Amino acid sequence: MKKLLDDPENAVDDSLTGFAAAHADVVEVHGLHGSGPVYVTRAGGAVEGKVGLVSGGGSGHEPLHAGFVGDGMLDAAVPGAVFTSPTPDQITPAIQAADAGRGVLAIVKNYTGDILNFETAVELAEAEDVEVATVVVNDDVAVEDSLYTAGRRGVAGTVMVEKIAGAAAVRGDDLAAVTAVAEKVIANVRSMGVALEACTVPHVGKPSFDLAEGEIEIGIGIHGEPGRHRVPMASATEITRLLVDPILADLDLAAGERVLLFVNGMGGTPQSELYVVYGRARTLLEERGVTVARSLVGNYVTSLEMQGASVTVLRLDDELEQLWDAPVRTAAMHW
Amino acid sequence: MKKLLDDPENAVDDSLTGFAAAHADVVEVHGLHGSGPVYVTRAGGAVEGKVGLVSGGGSGHEPLHAGFVGDGMLDAAVPGAVFTSPTPDQITPAIQAADAGRGVLAIVKNYTGDILNFETAVELAEAEDVEVATVVVNDDVAVEDSLYTAGRRGVAGTVMVEKIAGAAAVRGDDLAAVTAVAEKVIANVRSMGVALEACTVPHVGKPSFDLAEGEIEIGIGIHGEPGRHRVPMASATEITRLLVDPILADLDLAAGERVLLFVNGMGGTPQSELYVVYGRARTLLEERGVTVARSLVGNYVTSLEMQGASVTVLRLDDELEQLWDAPVRTAAMHW
């Protein structure tokens, strides 16, 4: 394992220290270096008159979530240890910091650990008289959704939920309305990912799974877990089809519909390859008569230095388009 | 080699096709798929009354240069084959397309191939009555600058030259003035890089150099060339010092000066590690009494999926700060 780190145990703290210094105009990082539980808020604190937005999860997915704290998106983010949900004593103060009196929406990715820790944290925040609503993002079509399983995972579609709900909050929506917008995004966003190479968690020191030279993992999550199945290495066109087909099957898009197409890099794949996948995915959508009205390509929800990508499709309507286009000013997303 | 590509020979074309589709509001890609020599211009063409800016070089450094075409930065970019300078028949039409009558500045990274191909292209453009000035970026302190060598390479500091000269052109500067601003940036920007793992050129199919498990390359360029020397793997703090010390020695910064600190990822290193390096580099600068007034952290000048990073320091003055802060709207840089 070769990484630009000092003590692997302090990797998250050291990285957040640099992040805080580089983006002091946008964010404030609390509780670093043992001075209390770690969480990140927008510089200047909660925005008067606006519903607050909080998200969080394990670290290692940068820029998610701290990179999305700022005007038009999140008010606070809670980074756990690498690939490990944060704890309630981090989440609760983040929720409190995000509250400006109109309540807080907690955006949680669907993992048992995230759900359980947010549940406790929300209870504690409510006990401090903060009104909290929770939405659970579960966009990963690799995982079958069933009453008898943990359900679909929350992956790259989380960016769309955070951006669009963030814009709804800026628009002045109340907590119920912001929550409804977030739920609309969740209902209409689906993702699927592939890994060409695994990643290595700093304090573990070896790859999260072992892939042979000619093999790839289809249907991976974002925590270095193995995927749904392993297939022989294939062309970008073939791999993209393996990602897009299940999304289309699940979203049931009709010709004439408009979508946002998001190709997300897992961290170690160059941009040039992401654009190849984007081009192929776009063609598959257009062959169905679907219009790609908005696009995003880049490393937004990563798994450390994993090589691979995911494709996310969000069904758009006028409202979602407008909220997507609304200004945003965070460390990692800016327009 | 596992890459998200179809035919490696078409990798650059396929990637540019996706890029063009994803960013049709910002750029136009010319000459793809054998319909002529390839180059990229801003959507809508040259801006009336503004000096044009053109840059180019081998592909594989994305988002450089095409990702920096747009308002406030480049008017055209010329992508060669992977790590191979583009040819004059690509560069000349790009220069012509960037010309709105006030002349064009060509920003060339200091490599024999880039210099030679731009030289010929500029001659041809001048024969078509375009006024052209050329600046050569040579920020890499890993390479000794001497009359008897090819001189220092142009690496990540190119982003600063393109951004700041681009803002000067928007400000209304004439060709001589834009050139002078670019030269000022070049005179004050220095970089140094490290590779933890090499990259693999698609049509070569094996790593550009071979590194043992415990070794890293210090003083690498951006074309997968080996570096100046190979050292044992070390901590982020130690590695950052190996990058920052030669920069400081060369830039001769005095206490009280203000700088822009840029930590650039080579493509395969996660953002979290870049922020660790950023934090360490910032500390080293601050220990000298230097103020970090502006920051940039991310993958801007890459070497495919190479693991590693470079540190760039630009000495600032009021003018450079203002030009850096000026609005920019490109695929890869936006504020």
Added chain:
Amino acid sequence: MTLDAAWARRWVAQAANAVAAAKDDLTELDRQIGDGDHGANLDRGFRAVVAKLDEAPAPDDETVGAVLKAVATTLMSTVGGAAGPLYGTAFLRASKVTGREEIDSSAVVALLEAALEGITARGHATTGEKTMVDAWHPAAEAAAAADGQPVLAVLRAAAAAADAGSTATIPLVATKGRASYLGERSAGHEDPGARSTALLLAAAVAAAEEQ
């Protein structure tokens, strides 16, 4: 023989040692079917628990429940992931039925049943889903079956059942927790949370044997 707060503290110390020793093994189990952090998470948590308990000297009238409550809150705020809230809740519920200075074998049964109830209340898993429930459930059952026997025998029965329950997760297909994402590919691997449960109960036995 009854168990007192000193036993609870020894349990914690034994558990911390056992988790530290098994850290890499637990992580490797989690790497196979999860995200490879279970060992590191628990180790971080139990080191924090030991530090917390070492901070202040125990009051003379310390109860078993007070120790278990400190374990619970510390695990909740330091472990994260799924295991943090699950073990946290388990110890919290256990602390509520053991608010005495000395506990007998029936109280040990109640402790294990409360822990199990806490875990299923939070995680909504039942037996056979390849989770730590597959270790806690047989442990609580075996303890109940041994009720009335000496506490050491009750604990030993529980620990043995947890160990067997954990081993029995190997062929299962996970339907809860992160391993469930693997579907059929989760079969053939032992559940890390079930294994760590077996370690914790073995530590409880060792702590009682020292008495």
Added chain:
Amino acid sequence: MTLDAAWARRWVAQAANAVAAAKDDLTELDRQIGDGDHGANLDRGFRAVVAKLDEAPAPDDETVGAVLKAVATTLMSTVGGAAGPLYGTAFLRASKVTGREEIDSSAVVALLEAALEGITARGHATTGEKTMVDAWHPAAEAAAAADGQPVLAVLRAAAAAADAGSTATIPLVATKGRASYLGERSAGHEDPGARSTALLLAAAVAAAEEQ
């Protein structure tokens, strides 16, 4: 014996075959001390040259110079990198001194000298800097020394000198081109451009031998 445009076309064909066959070797040389694209770049270029020359039938009065000019412009617009403009200029200069239907041994000497001058005018390298100049320079010198002998002998002398010159780059420390960035680490490797020069001149010999 003199050389005509048909020889020049056979030269191109032989060169293209030689480059295609040596593509991986040239790339490997460039990978050691450069950026690993020299083989691919030249192969792309010579395939384009062959295609260009195949496009239209040769006019009856085609000159050697006309063929070399087509080579020059095609290499310039398809090879890129350092080698594209350097080889392009070499062939362009060579074309200017060979604008005849038949060329004799003195013209071959002039061709090689013009090529060398083109390369040094563009690249500002002299001998001993570990570049293609270290193959072209001895080639032009050897040709001049053999001036007056039959053309085939002149070409053979040039090709042999280029080959030896290329081999002699191995111990050199590069001070021009991309290999110069390696400093001392560039010693111990053959320069890819010098090697490709030796291949091109060997192809010229083979094309003349066919006549």
